[in-house]
Amino acid sequence: xxxxxxxDCDPGHDDAIAIIMAGVSEDIELLGITTVAGNSYLExxxxxxxxxxxxxxxxxxxxxxxxxxxxRNQIVAHDIHGYSGLEGANLxxxxxxxxxxxxxxxxxxxxxxxxxxxxxxxxxxxxVALFAKMYPQLIKKVREIVTMGGGIAFxxxxxxxxxxxxxxxxxxxxxxxxxxxxxxxxxDMTHQAYIQKNDVIKIREFGSDILNTIADLLExxxxxxxxxxxxxxxxxxxxxxxxxxxKPDMFEWENYHIEIELKGxxxxxxxxADVWKVTKNKPxxxxxxxxxxxxxxxxxxxxxxxxxx
Ligand code: RIB
Ligand code: CA
Numbered sequence: 001x002x003x004x005x006x007x008d009c010d011p012g013h014d015d016a017i018a019i020i021m022a023g024v025s026e027d028i029e030l031l032g033i034t035t036v037a038g039n040s041y042l043e044x045x046x047x048x049x050x051x052x053x054x055x056x057x058x059x060x061x062x063x064x065x066x067x068x069x070x071x072r073n074q075i076v077a078h079d080i081h082g083y084s085g086l087e088g089a090n091l092x093x094x095x096x097x098x099x100x101x102x103x104x105x106x107x108x109x110x111x112x113x114x115x116x117x118x119x120x121x122x123x124x125x126x127x128v129a130l131f132a133k134m135y136p137q138l139i140k141k142v143r144e145i146v147t148m149g150g151g152i153a154f155x156x157x158x159x160x161x162x163x164x165x166x167x168x169x170x171x172x173x174x175x176x177x178x179x180x181x182x183x184x185x186x187x188d189m190t191h192q193a194y195i196q197k198n199d200v201i202k203i204r205e206f207g208s209d210i211l212n213t214i215a216d217l218l219e220x221x222x223x224x225x226x227x228x229x230x231x232x233x234x235x236x237x238x239x240x241x242x243x244x245x246x247k248p249d250m251f252e253w254e255n256y257h258i259e260i261e262l263k264g265x266x267x268x269x270x271x272x273a274d275v276w277k278v279t280k281n282k283p284x285x286x287x288x289x290x291x292x293x294x295x296x297x298x299x300x301x302x303x304x305x306x307x308x309x
Pocket of ligand 2: 015
């Protein structure tokens with residue numbers, strides 16, 4: 001039996017790869033997907049999750065969650081993911097509908113029915129914060145929250161803040177204060193997990209329509225990263241959370257106390273990590289600091305290979 005997870009996401013190209021890795025890996029039991037507004041509007045991220053699960057033959061329900069952040073104005077990342085949130089490939093319309101059970105109620109039911117659920121969050125933390133506020137008594141049953149977000153040394157939406165956190169800092173603040181085992185995959189590590197042209201060539205060499213579609217999506221993602229950030233090779237931020245659950249030994253980590261800046265003129269949404277333990281705050285996160293890129297890409301290709309039909 002694999003690690004039981006709920007994947008809360010905002011697909012998004014890298015979320016899409018995370019969905020596939022979680023759905024295909026025998027080391028993961030994907031209980032369901034919950035969607036949140038983030039890279040694009042909720043109806044788009046939900047539709048994209050349905051498209052990807054059907055494309056990859058992953059038989060799980062998609063539970064829509066929050067369509068807006070808790071307090072701040074909504075932002076999206078169409079410059080990276082396109083208006084639909086998943087531009088760059090010829091994708092079939094989904095045939096399935098989203099579940100009638102919303103994200104927060106699904107999270108609560110899964111945590112009530114299972115003793116060791118891990119919540120993996122690869123978008124803004126709005127759904128996870130709402131779950132924690134509505135069902136505080138269930139938090140102690142959650143095995144771990146693994147989130148892609150934040151940046152110790154830098155941001156990507158502002159110099160100080162990373163997109164998932166910046167899109168809903170008040171939600172992140174609620175989640176970061178939860179008394180539960182928490183692991184974070186910040187930009188400092190995820191930018192080591194970049195995919196490059198020759199990796200995409202290997203995916204195309206598998207020679208299947210599904211994998212060519214995934215290669216098309218990855219090439220779009222690489223193109224926007226080149227245009228927006230001027231970097232060669234797109235960081236596969238979200239899939240690193242799944243790789244951590246499957247093969248933690250490809251990572252290095254430290255334990256830091258991290259807080260969310262909610263007031264700064266230049267630093268709103270920053271993840272402020274006490275790296276040198278200058279406060280007396282007990283570390284509240286396992287912070288993934290390094291990843292072995294070759295092991296990560298090898299894992300990705302091994303899992304994608306299972307899709308070729
Ligand atoms: O900053 C990168 C994160 O923001 C990733 O999760 C990406 O999908 C976007 O949601
Ligand atoms: Ca995401």
